[in-house]
Amino acid sequence: MTAERYDVAVIGYGPTGAALAARLGQLGIRTLVVEKEPDVFPLPRAAHFDHEIMRVWQRLGIAEKILPETRPIGAYEFRNAKGEVLLEFGEHERTPSGWRSSYMFHQPALEKTLREAVARLPSVTIRLRTSFAALLENGADGVRVRIEGEGGAREIAARYLIACDGAASPVRRALGIAQFDFEFDEPWLVIDAIAEAGGDALPQIGLQLCNPERPTTFMPMSPGRYRWEFMIKPGEAPAAMLEDARIAQLLEPWNRTTALRLDRKAVYRFHGLAAKTWRAGRVLLAGDAAHQMPPFAGQGLCSGVRDAENLAWKLAAVLSGEAGEALLDTYQVEREPHVRGIIETAIFMGRVVCTLDPEAAAARDRDMIAGRAATAGAPPIPPLPPLSGGAFSDLPLAGALAPQAVLGEGEACRRADDAWPDGFLYAGLEAAAARDCDWPLRVGIIDVGRDPFGAAIAAMLKGAGETGLLIRPDRYVFGAGSPQTLAAALARALRPA
Template sequence: MNNNKNVCELPSSAVDVLVVGNGPVGATIAALLGRYGVTTLVLDKLHDIVLMPRAIALDNEALRILQLAGLSEDAFEKIVIPEVKMHSPVLGQFGRANTQGCIDGHPKLVTFYQPDLERAMRGQVSRLKSVTSLGGFELESLVEEADGVVATVRDENGHSHAVRAQYLIGADGASSRVRALIGQEFEGQTYAEDWLIVDAKNRHQSAIDHIEFICNPQRPTPHMPAPGGRERWEFMLQPGESREELESPESIARLIAPWVNPQELEIERKAVYRFHARCCNRFSKGRTFLVGDAAHITPPFVGQGLVAGLRDGANLAWKLAWVLRGHAAPAILDTYDVERRPHAQAMINLAKMMGRLVMPKNKIAAFFIHGFMRTLGLTASTRRYFEQLDIKPKNTFKHGLFVPHRRGDKLVRGSLFPQAWIRTLQKQIKLSDDALGDNLTLVGFGVDPLSLLTADQIVAWEKMGGHFLEVRPRGQRSGGRCDFIEDMNHEILPLAAKGTLVAVRPDRIIMHHAPGKEAGRLLRECQSLLMSDEVTPDRVSSTINEPIRLRA
């Protein structure tokens, strides 16, 4: 990787994938593509990481994707959040979410410092030979042709350069130039309220250890800790208040006085934002794809903005790699939009609902809404629905690149394969995703998959980018030929009968599963999913020099 801000030379030959935008989502996609061996060029207007915190929360799924991209658990600092509380000035605490514990080997909820994450991810990318990353380039126009995309970019000296790629990814944020050039419009709403974000530092001994929402209709205020002795407050501006007025030191000191002695306050960042709830009507067009804030913008009330972008990257990167390596037909790229857009929209809808709880319009609305929430908490089933985060939309697809789910199966096709602690043949204790690796993996539950396949079937699976793995109970040994792991805490094996084969995609989504005696059918149906070319992307050559005008 080349990340030297003084170097402005672009690769002379074509690349497989051009990524526009080197924020946390763009860098994560570059890391994933690099792990899959895809020749990738990442371009950004800026050379360096923006040293200001923006996103602040990650859930267990996001942490699992960062693990997939190659980041170790200690690659950047995190604070584990045990609970989220919602307070009413009239009714007191009316809601709570229990975020203690882990799912799939990672904490349910953490806060982090975004520059630390970006620095760690860029460091991971720098170790990948197939990825080049450059700053100082701005996208001007796109030409889509039958066999690729030609992007015209301008360097800092005003010179234009042409970059040819087989596919292009727009990871260039909410004001995406890529989105404008391909004419994908945002749909949704912009909230009328502006919010002042205040990040304070040197709060090592004083910061709270959880997240709280002060749901006061006069001044709603989310409040949370962050690594490095940091703390964040978000204050909604009242009608008639200006940005300049509220950003003044006097106003900030007054707002934070209930928590911090103004004389002890050290401000790291202050900024006014308007929150958005918007989503494109399609995440791709031809050979160009949108990810993260370029495709969807989520209000911050459930901490899912960056998480959604990371999900995009995990879903798209392996599909591009499989097409480029000849393991799959280009038609599978259509499933990126089919799988990701409904879930992204569901998260936006949840954030909008939480926004109504956080910022009721007046005291009367607050009394009834918060009172209703408190009443729901009196029964065990509804309390669990909110406290145990059952309200959060599950990352389970209804349609996409998998065999349809059968009712009653514990392993749900189109959902994430569970992750657990395992032991390898080399006696190493690690998380199971590390054993799955970067492949399409056929996992045998208590059986060696190779023992159930003919030589031709084994070759056919490997041609699809396939790998083989056997899982057995702790303490058992395998006499088989494929890679082998022990399920240390018996968390994976109870989910299916002994002898079951499970096809797990590189993004850890369950593609298919079947009894071992039906191994041949499983392989044929997976091959049909990957190699079908019934649906092909629109490949009509087009030139776009200026953004298509968006509807007001």
């Protein structure tokens, strides 16, 4: 029997696999997605994504569908048992991505919308109820894989395989890839509840209640839906915590103001792990298969979507022959330090919250309150780090997020990414020279002096004393400089030694 052939096989159709399939499908790449379950994962997981991810949804054409199912968070506060603020993160209406800084959402609804978008892409084949069973070959020409579904076992061949198969990643295991352990491991009960009367009496901000009696997370999610997470203390049995009567007890203080209906519940161990290598031959790991983090920063899913964005254009460039194979090695170089920084932030937040010893909690409170007073309330945690190294140039502004201009207000507003072409973009003042330039692949040209959306980038260029930016398909800045300088740097970056 000859194996079915694809350019890319994606194992796992969670948010990472779906985001990757959507982008590969937009690029017309012959993609197979293999997913063992019949439907999206039903239990409570992600509740937050950030502006950069909303911009990804926009470019996948689903932002308008998702937006009504989200809500802004307003603020995110860590409070001690007395209600004093230890840490505070504000929310911004405008970010460089052209969206609000944070959105609260319902993961299964988002995943369904994403899957509907993938289903419209003719180059993507989806096989649900089908499992990755074995990696038969991982060689210079591609991979051969055995998959098992309702019709029995079959073999498929692909030029690349992307393991988006979650934390337990059977593909990562088949490759024997070890994980670095950040040594954080705490059991928590996670509950979603629906507020019968809308929940107006509940807080409308995110809270980490750092009470050593019972560390608790509270989050407004999609409209009408709320999230609670309760730390499971030593000696408490996870199964007993999952009983409805116990959950009712835990929710009792909140239920006094609002009638709550339990929607979903689960127990997780929150931990921090990162695969030691993200590429083995023709196989690459993405999303939870490559890294896992406690949810306190709300960045696990976001990181998987960033992986997908980083990989998709590189796979497309390698498959088309516009880039050398070694471009794929830049994926881990760029993404791993970014993710590690976020894991460390999430663990820092987790250690603040998961303090059970009353004396340690009192010392934490003293230190953090004094620290806040000394820094005038500024959070001691930097925003998301820029990317660097890998397939970025060593030119100015490399690794920054390219700003997206927004014109107008509210529902009538228009955003630059909807008007500008996908793919690489030169956005600068030397548009005529950029049109004549010998680029190593197709580059859209935006004259920021004339384009209605050009002002944000013109301001960035002015601040840096530069004339033009080259923006990558994932909307990170490749570098700033003249068209010729950028074209030469891009040619080198696409064929790393």
